[in-house]
Amino acid sequence: MLFYVNSLMTLSISPEEIRKQTISTQAKSPVSEEEMRQAVRTLLLGMGEDPDREGLRDTPKRVVKALKFLTSGYQQSLDELLNGAVFHENANEMVLVRDIDLFSSCEHHILPILGRAHVAYIPNGKVIGLSKIARICEMYARRLQVQERLTAQIADAIQGLLKPQGVAVVIEATHMCMVMRGVQKPGSWTVTSSMQGLFADDAKTRQEFMDLIRHRPSFH
């Protein structure tokens, strides 16, 4: 089953705003690790569990550690992540990085969002290290997200950094909160896209991108 959620322009966040958000989220947590562990212990009790039984004794510690890792994108900023890896280059052909594995957490249930991102841009004098595109996806994925915002944040970050002729981001993902609970629809995929510049304005460019991400490489 395919759910098509088109996020075109619905959640456009300016790069300045993204930077602001990054700074504000880098503030030190007002809650201690011990308090977080206590909260997990309370959750276990609420589930009818015995947090003191052997198998659960270290669970609060492990859950807090896992959650901190899964939201470590709050502690990162674009500047730090890029570390100057933006280069001047006279290329003007589409650059596409496809099938970037994505592991995020939905902000409504703190349950996994698993998927793939495809990111393309058409340079306008500046290019970025290819691995950095995956790192940008990872930074935003490691926060509490909704898929539409994640898609827009990746597109806006690249737009802000490179001022390219166009940027396109498509994310295909499955949401565990829909698969394991709620409507319980395994195999449903949500597709979101954000198109800017030439990808928004020129149907041929957009079609080329869509064809490229649909094509399955033969060496798979």
Ligand SMILES: [Zn+2]
């Ligand atoms: Zn959810």
